[in-house]
Amino acid sequence: MKKGKLFTGIFSSLFLAGAVLSGCSSSSSGGDSKDDLTLEVFQFKVEFKNQFEELAKAYEKENKGVNIKVSTVGGGNDYKQSLTTKFASGEEPAIFNIGGPTDVEQFSDRLLDLGETEASKAALEGTLDGVTVDGKVLGLPFNQEGYGFIYNKRIFEKAGIKAEELTSYDKLLEAVKTLDSKKKDLELEAVFAFPVKEKWVTGNHLSNVFLAPEFEGNVLKAYESPTVEFKNSEGLKQMVDLQNDYSVQPTTSLDYSQQVEELFSLERVAIIQQGNWIYNTVYEMDPELAEKGIGIIPIPVNGESKMPVGVPNYWAVNTKVDEKVQKEAKKFLDWMYTSDTGKQAVLEDFKFIPAYEGYDGTKIADPISQEIYKYSEAGNTIGWAFNGFPIGWNEDEFGASVQAYVSGKLSWDELVKKNMDAWKEIRSQQ
Secondary structure, three states: OOOOOOOOOOOOOOOOOOOOOOOOOHHHOOOOHHHOEEEEEEEOOHHHHHHHHHHHHHHHHHOOOEEEEEEEOOOOOOHHHHHHHHHHOOOOOOEEEEOOHHHHHHOHHHEOOOOOOHHHHHEOOOOOHHHEEOOEEOOEEOOEEEEEEEEEHHHHHHHOOOHHHOOOHHHHHHHHHHHHHOHHHHOOOEEEOOOOOOHHHHHHHHHHHHHHHHHOOOHHHHHHOOOOOOOOHHHHHHHHHHHHHOEOOOHHHOOHHHHHHHHHOOOOEEEEEEEHHHHHHHHHHOHHHHHHOEEEEOOOEOOEOOEEEEOOOEEEEEOOOOHHHHHHHHHHHHHHHHOHHHHHHHHHHOOOEOOEOOOOHHHOOOHHHHHHHHHHHOOOEEOOHHHHOOOOHHHHHHHHHHHHHHOOOOOHHHHHHHHHHHHHHHHHOO
16 A cells, blocks of 8 residues: 555645556456346445446446446435345345445455455555455445535625634534524525434434544444443534524434435525535535535534544455456456546546545545645545444444434433443443
């Protein structure tokens, strides 16, 4: 793995030397049309579904005899459950997604060592830590992402709010109350759209902001911890309450699509808790809003304002598929991240912040990603420890508990105790 630091100094002004990979053409598939090879990709990232499918077509054109079938499950659907169900049915995709140490443990019997791929050798320092076991690299990073509170610049300006000043809970609360008091003039349905139906929003991202400091923001330390203490319990409660109290209701039935497309992109709410991955969706709804009208700030914790930045997911290659298919899968992933065609798509079409060396940082496509990059350059970030939380804990325990809490079925103290016990119980069984 190359030794450029994660994010800082990740880009050079020149692309990696070398032409687009020549690919495998018919020779890697068996020799002629009767030996056409199908590469099934089962992935969850709905935000770049169309762009990814276009890139797959470009690969097919360069590699005659290879057919890529892309299935996307996400945007309100439980990807991991769908993947587990697919495996149980005997259907084995060649390429699928995993989220870090917890998923590595869960799907260990299906993870091919990718340590000899060109992509793994170009991966930035730190980006492979969560998927490296006994020297084997069991996944390749999608990209780097950051999340926080994405806000509407026009609405903030009209309300007299300066986003850069919202660096503490008290300042954020004051701004939220101002927005709420001016809802009619601002033509808002509510200040927030808080999608509690999406257990990953609370179970992965919001919990991470307040729990990651217990593990120094380190995914491996979280993965190795037998307990969680909820040291920032009160701050976490405040942020759940704030978003829920000033959100479009009912939050328990509000999903990602409604949050991003129907409410935020149509400017019916001022703030949403999301990350740079929403850019393509907002752009499709309103290009001008996406390009000039939105910004992002961190979720403040204990007077600090740091952006959570990390690798959201990894590509894995399935050991259960035919060896020829495995070989083609590795070639495709290498091509996507190291060829000129692939790198252009990663930056310009996917709107990714690359997790690999050899990219031109000036071509980061969208303003949200650019802002996240600035936080990273300044070292003002926290890690994505949630990928090391116990299997099933994030969503099945914490995310579900938040749903019960906002519905009045569980007190906060009960939520904390329940989740501390669940963490300890799951860890004891591993």
